[in-house]
Amino acid sequence: MRVLDTATVSAWARDCVHSLASLRPAIDEINVYPVADSDTGSNMLFTMTGAAAELKTAEPETAAEALRILARGAVASAKGNSGVILSQVVRGLADSAEGDLDGEWLAKAFGHADEVATGAVSRPVAGTILTVLHAVALAVRGDTRPIGEVAQEAAKEAAQALEKTPLQLPALARAGVVDAGARGLVAVLDALVGVLTGTEIQPERPLEVHAVPQAEAFAWEVMYLLDGVEEQSLPTLRKELSGLGDSVTVAGDGSGSHAVHVHCADIGAAIEAGLALGRPRRIRVEPLLTPTPIEPGGGIDRTVVAVVHGGELAELLRAESIPVLAVPEGEIPSIEDVLGLLNEAAGRHVTVLPGSVALTAAADTAAGHAMAADRDVVVIPCVSPVQVLAALAVHDAGRRTNDDVVAMAEAAAATRRGELRIAREESLTWVGRAQSGDVVGLVDDEVVLIEPAPASETNLVAAAMKVLNRMLALGGELVTVLSGAAAPPGVAEELAEQLRLEHPEVELMSYASGQAEAVLLMGVE
Secondary structure, three states: OOOOOHHHHHHHHHHHHHHHHHHHHHHHOOOOOOOOOOOHHHHHHHHHHHHHHHHHOOOOOOHHHHHHHHHHHHHHHOOHHHHHHHHHHHHHHHHOOOOOOOHHHHHHHHHHHHHHHHHHEOOOOOOOHHHHHHHHHHHHOOOOOOHHHHHHHHHHHHHHHHHHHHHHOHHHHHHOOOOHHHHHHHHHHHHHHHHHHOOOOOOOOOOOOOOOOOOOEEEEEEEEEEEOOOHHHHHHHHHHHHOOEEEEEEEEOOOOOEEEEEEEOOHHHHHHHHHOOOEEEEEEEEEEEOOOOOOOHHHOOEEEEEEEEOHHHHHHHHOOOOOEEEEOOOOOOOHHHHHHHHHHOOOOEEEEEEOOHHHHHHHHHHHOOHHHOOOEEEEOOOOOHHHHHHHHHHOOOOOOHHHHHHHHHHHHHHOEEEEEEEOOOOEEEOOEEEOOOOEEEEEOOEEEEEEOOOOOHHHHHHHHHHHHHHHHOOOOOEEEEEEOOOOOOOHHHHHHHHHHHHOOOOEEEEEEOOOOOOOEEEEEO
16 A cells, blocks of 8 residues: 555544553553553553544545544543644644545654644643654654555554653653553554554563552542634643643644643642633543552652753753753743652652742742642752752762751752853943953852853853862861853863862863853862
8 A cells, every 4th residue: 555545544433442441440440640540451452442433433435534534533532631632633734634545745744743632732741652753753744655655664663662762751761561541552653554554463562560549539520512612722731730730631633622731739720710711511521549659669759850951061961860850941831841850750749959049939839739638849949050969969869858858958058159141231240340241159048259251261260269268267178160152162071170289279170051141160178
């Protein structure tokens, strides 16, 4: 077969239902909240069953029309986060359906499906169905082979990406499972290969199921279809829902209707958010079960996480096995962003290390949110990334939880902070007037020096040493330096050499942070 036709679309819908039905019991037993719905298999099966039923009652004249009917049925029947995302995969294929539905079309359609599905999710998470779909889109990009071969390549890549999901999401690795929604997507792609090639696909896709006992309901899964909402209002709706909870998706069917999904503690507020912008219908509310926390090695029921600005700093922390929420410079994370970090952490006790005053406030708000009520969350106030690093330096997973929190809090509070910034405009400070382009030095947020422009490597090193000498006058054994995105390439090395000459007794740790506001961040312990 070289093109997709109506009979093939119908057969694919039927086989998807059969494949998901056979996998449903195994997928449902994976309960790694909130990586997947606790009944992911049932939700995906419910979604595709409704879509197939919608197609069965219609008489489409073309394959493109059949895909559009299938997409509308999938969105209307979408259940759970996984079902909504699956509906967007089908919608992505339908939106791209024009001309000959051949291999070249399928390759492009997977790319569009990737964009549509990811766009429907307020906070995409690595190691999930979206990660596998993205890997598929990249693998077949630009492919012009016959449609059956493109589908085979997509299914093969999906299976390989599925096996990597535990490496991308710590909660999966600790539970010893692959992502449930991604496993369902592999079944859907295997079914597509089967109808396009006439070959029954029964590959080994182990789940390594670990059944988890259920607990009491602590929140609710709210779902409804929303009609009459204008496209420009969708960001407002997503923001409103993200303030109520997590797992937010707002997914369109291409015909003006949207499937809305959120995990939250306030059912009324979730529905009212839709009422303010459109007409909700087919409202469904189901209890959300408290997951049993996943214990890391050694049975210690706690995790330390960080919330920071700067991509390089985030990667530095991840390399130390610290779960991190990397926030774009100048932005504040949403409640959903922080809740996602808290709920994905292993253990019931979570210690949060935020890298600024604003990030501390955001973490405090999320820690007191109803959706985090089943977690014991402690936010250690930090006003700089150097305090985050100081706290982590004394973290000891073998200590009692309370003792460890106290030790980290004391280390953060005892760390003196210095900064070098480039003045953006003329300003008056305690030590004089700074002109645009001048190097401004601060100690604990107080301006202590101004070096005239330009901000050359020599000027920056000289200013940094003046700031460090001022801090080290009160004592100190360890200096931590984080170079920002605007720091000249050799400034960290030159500063290290100068510090060794003037203070050989002091140990120095230097890292790139990617921070945009400060050229250099310095901490003294």
